[in-house]
Amino acid sequence: MAWGILQIVVFIVLLALIAKPLGAYMAHVYRGERTFLHPVLRPVERLTYRLCGVDETREMGVVAYAVSMLVFNFVVLLFIYAVLRLQGHLPLNPAHVPGMNPADAFNTAVSFATNTNWQVYVPETAVSYLTQMLALARENFVSAALGMAVAVAFFRGLTRKSSRELGNFWVDFTRSFLYILLPISVVFGLVLVSQGVVQNLNAPTKAVTVEGITQTIAQGPFASQEIIKELGTNGGGSYNANSAHPYENPSPFTNLLEMLLILAIPVSLTYTFGRFAGNQRQGWALFAAAMVILLMSVAVMYASEQKGNPNFTKLGVTQAATATQSGGNMEGKESRFGISASILWATVTTDTSCGAVNNAHDSLTPLAGGMAMLNIALGEVVFGGVGVGIMGLLVNAILAVFIAGLMVGRTPEFLGKKIEGREMKLAVLAVLYFCVTALGFAALASVLPAGSNAALNAGPHGLSEILYGTISQTGNNGSAFAGLTASGSFWATIGGLAMMWGRFFFIIPCLALASSLGAKKTVPPSSGTFPTTGVIFVALLVGVILIVGALTYFPSFALGPIVEHYLMYAGKLF
Amino acid sequence: MKHLGTALRMTVLTAVLLGLIYPLAMTGIAQVIFPGAANGSLVKVNGRVVGSSLIAQQFTAAKYFQSRPSAAGNGYDGMASSFSNLGPTNAKLIARVKADTAKLLSQNPGLKAGSVPVDMVTTSGSGLDPDITVANARVQAPRVAAARGMGLTSVLALVAKYTTGRQLVFLGESRVNVLRLNLALDAAQGVRGP
Numbered sequence: 001m002a003w004g005i006l007q008i009v010v011f012i013v014l015l016a017l018i019a020k021p022l023g024a025y026m027a028h029v030y031r032g033e034r035t036f037l038h039p040v041l042r043p044v045e046r047l048t049y050r051l052c053g054v055d056e057t058r059e060m061g062v063v064a065y066a067v068s069m070l071v072f073n074f075v076v077l078l079f080i081y082a083v084l085r086l087q088g089h090l091p092l093n094p095a096h097v098p099g100m101n102p103a104d105a106f107n108t109a110v111s112f113a114t115n116t117n118w119q120v121y122v123p124e125t126a127v128s129y130l131t132q133m134l135a136l137a138r139e140n141f142v143s144a145a146l147g148m149a150v151a152v153a154f155f156r157g158l159t160r161k162s163s164r165e166l167g168n169f170w171v172d173f174t175r176s177f178l179y180i181l182l183p184i185s186v187v188f189g190l191v192l193v194s195q196g197v198v199q200n201l202n203a204p205t206k207a208v209t210v211e212g213i214t215q216t217i218a219q220g221p222f223a224s225q226e227i228i229k230e231l232g233t234n235g236g237g238s239y240n241a242n243s244a245h246p247y248e249n250p251s252p253f254t255n256l257l258e259m260l261l262i263l264a265i266p267v268s269l270t271y272t273f274g275r276f277a278g279n280q281r282q283g284w285a286l287f288a289a290a291m292v293i294l295l296m297s298v299a300v301m302y303a304s305e306q307k308g309n310p311n312f313t314k315l316g317v318t319q320a321a322t323a324t325q326s327g328g329n330m331e332g333k334e335s336r337f338g339i340s341a342s343i344l345w346a347t348v349t350t351d352t353s354c355g356a357v358n359n360a361h362d363s364l365t366p367l368a369g370g371m372a373m374l375n376i377a378l379g380e381v382v383f384g385g386v387g388v389g390i391m392g393l394l395v396n397a398i399l400a401v402f403i404a405g406l407m408v409g410r411t412p413e414f415l416g417k418k419i420e421g422r423e424m425k426l427a428v429l430a431v432l433y434f435c436v437t438a439l440g441f442a443a444l445a446s447v448l449p450a451g452s453n454a455a456l457n458a459g460p461h462g463l464s465e466i467l468y469g470t471i472s473q474t475g476n477n478g479s480a481f482a483g484l485t486a487s488g489s490f491w492a493t494i495g496g497l498a499m500m501w502g503r504f505f506f507i508i509p510c511l512a513l514a515s516s517l518g519a520k521k522t523v524p525p526s527s528g529t530f531p532t533t534g535v536i537f538v539a540l541l542v543g544v545i546l547i548v549g550a551l552t553y554f555p556s557f558a559l560g561p562i563v564e565h566y567l568m569y570a571g572k573l574f
Numbered sequence: 575m576k577h578l579g580t581a582l583r584m585t586v587l588t589a590v591l592l593g594l595i596y597p598l599a600m601t602g603i604a605q606v607i608f609p610g611a612a613n614g615s616l617v618k619v620n621g622r623v624v625g626s627s628l629i630a631q632q633f634t635a636a637k638y639f640q641s642r643p644s645a646a647g648n649g650y651d652g653m654a655s656s657f658s659n660l661g662p663t664n665a666k667l668i669a670r671v672k673a674d675t676a677k678l679l680s681q682n683p684g685l686k687a688g689s690v691p692v693d694m695v696t697t698s699g700s701g702l703d704p705d706i707t708v709a710n711a712r713v714q715a716p717r718v719a720a721a722r723g724m725g726l727t728s729v730l731a732l733v734a735k736y737t738t739g740r741q742l743v744f745l746g747e748s749r750v751n752v753l754r755l756n757l758a759l760d761a762a763q764g765v766r767g768p
Contacts, residue, residue, distance in 0.1 A: 006744050007744055010744065054580060071581045124653045133598075138592045173584075182596065185596070193607075193608045196611045209631040210633070216651075218652055223612070244657065245702065246700060247629075252746025253742065253745055312692060316689075317675060318688065325692070331658065332658065334703045335705040335706060336746050337746055360658065363661060457664050461661035461663055482659050564663055573664070
């Protein structure tokens with residue numbers, strides 16, 4: 001276990017070391033300042049604007065910004081849908097995969113366009129290489145860049161004085177993929193290949209095994225996809241088993257690298273925010289609050305998974321950690337990762353909106369599975385998805401200063417802006433849509449046979465599968481208690497709705513909030529101003545996030561993971 | 575309408591740059607720098623592909639170390655990677671572990687009830703886990719040695735030789751690659767491939 005803990009400590013230290021350089025670089029990029037990549041990429045950026053008819057000097061108000069984003073999203077969604085339907089007639093399809101049916105193609109298009117990457121299809125046999133590259137991997141770049149653009153607009157609103165403009169959507173979008181996502185993907189994509197992630201256009205390999213059986217092994221151009229899937233917190237696997245598959249995540253080193261890439265941008269954006277706010281401590285306060293919650297999840301999951309499944313012990317199986325095995329609950333886990341590297345990934349992927357998995361969440365012990373679910377349910381605030389996560393954190397920060405203001409009877413301020421009725425309504429809207437959607441659909445699915453029959457496991461674990469399904473899709477996470485059969489028309493429909501609402505009913509109130517705050521004058525801090533940089537603020541922010549989350553989800557979780565935990569120790573099976 | 579025009583053009587531009595040029599260029603570079611890894615780390619014996627060192631395959635004979643149980647398709651299906659999705663209180667999971675444990679205890683003289691390594695009876699995350707724990711390899715060694723008429727010490731020496739330690743000293747877990755170990759056993763006895 002000592003090695004397992006060391007691995008986690010090193011991971012956290014590396015993250016903290018990434019935050020400043022990458023965060024500062026992103027601040028330069030979004031302000032249009034010169035970076036070391038400008039000699040190569042600036043001409044490409046200019047060409048992009050010329051080809052697309054963008055005037056990079058023109059800024060947009062909230063309506064134009066939101067409309068550009070929505071229209072672009074819609075066009076890309078249609079493009080993905082068309083590629084999925086037509087893939088049977090398109091090239092780069094050595095396995096002769098036919099076109100996808102309309103329901104699954106719609107669900108998949110929505111899923112990738114919203115950065116959810118919930119997968120109703122089995123990649124090995126349902127999508128061609130062209131689809132993977134042109135529709136899915138490309139969309140991983142697009143949805144991530146879009147989230148980053150929106151976050152930067154949000155920063156501008158929060159930090160500008162008396163301004164109604166949020167920046168130019170096309171410029172923010174282009175800079176996101178060109179200066180940030182693409183260079184990192186090229187470099188680290190090749191690192192992944194060196195470890196064994198596949199990058200070829202070969203037909204599936206036919207091998208005759210040592211014992212003489214024919215084994216067909218799926219191939220593909222997947223390192224280039226794997227890298228952006230993590231970096232953009234997308235999470236849609238090139239293979240059904242996602243990052244548990246040895247061709248996506250072949251070694252403990254790739255596992256560490258991929259986890260770092262998942263959190264690299266969300267963590268660094270806290271630093272970028274500090275730059276925009278003109279006070280780096282504002283950014284570090286957000287970093288600290290999110291890190292506290294992340295470590296809490298790691299602790300709960302590690303303890304629960306290492307302890308293992310008491311029902312296995314009764315059968316003569318040993319789950320003790322020794323020099324020759326990691327022990328613990330190994331159902332659904334890979335031996336190269338063991339417990340430590342699996343639960344760290346499970347935390348990272350559910351704290352962000354990534355949703356890539358390197359172990360089977362459905363087979364986690366109840367408390368660990370419940371923790372994964374809670375991480376998503378908190379609303380993408382523990383660093384969260386690329387771009388969108390930092391907005392979630394900031395919305396909670398606004399809630400926190402509001403509550404602090406209520407305690408002392410003063411008008412709350414954040415970054416020198418008075419938080420008033422309109423801002424609070426928008427902030428609460430951006431928090432409430434989540435539990436209303438996720439719990440509403442979970443309730444519906446639990447009482448309708450079409451919803452509850454989709455669960456693979458019986459008893460409280462079945463309810464957990466349903467809850468995880470609606471929470472994951474609303475939170476644009478995309479990981480699953482994958483025993484749930486989500487491809488029927490009922491689940492495909494509510495899933496599609498949950499993913500769209502989860503994305504846009506969050507982004508649009510946030511943009512409106514940013515615009516409303518941007519238009520305000522700043523007031524100089526006085527002796528009565530509650531500072532949003534210190535330890536008290538961090539504690540208050542953590543408290544607000546956890547209390548709102550716990551109060552909202554405790555009743556439903558009590559019937560799922562919590563009761564299952566006690567029943568597991570009582571030896572009750574379903 | 576202006577937004578729509580820009581959106582359409584941006585869709586085409588990102589499709590060409592990020593959907594075609596980027597992955598194809600990456601494929602080209604990878605094929606030149608890391609051809610073995612980029613093509614799936616395939617393992618050849620006498621020029622024939624017998625599998626991949628990263629993908630588990632089924633071993634049933636007593637003389638071979640066995641891979642972990644697999645939930646990929648009907649087992650070890652390289653076109654259908656999957657986990658079992660069985661929850662910790664699922665009766666099917668517990669029944670499966672019970673049956674597998676009983677079978678392993680009867681097959682392996684080196685195995686005692688109460689000390690069955692957990693990875694021996696649990697399906698992996700991909701169904702294609704190429705490795706087993708060192709504990710798992712050590713309890714299979716007496717069976718393999720007996721079936722091959724080899725000394726236990728020489729089998730254990732090969733297990734040690736094919737054990738991969740934690741990467742960079744602290745990452746992941748120590749493990750044994752099943753395909754490589756089995757091929758080494760065959761080679762040690764002069765078997766020239768299947």
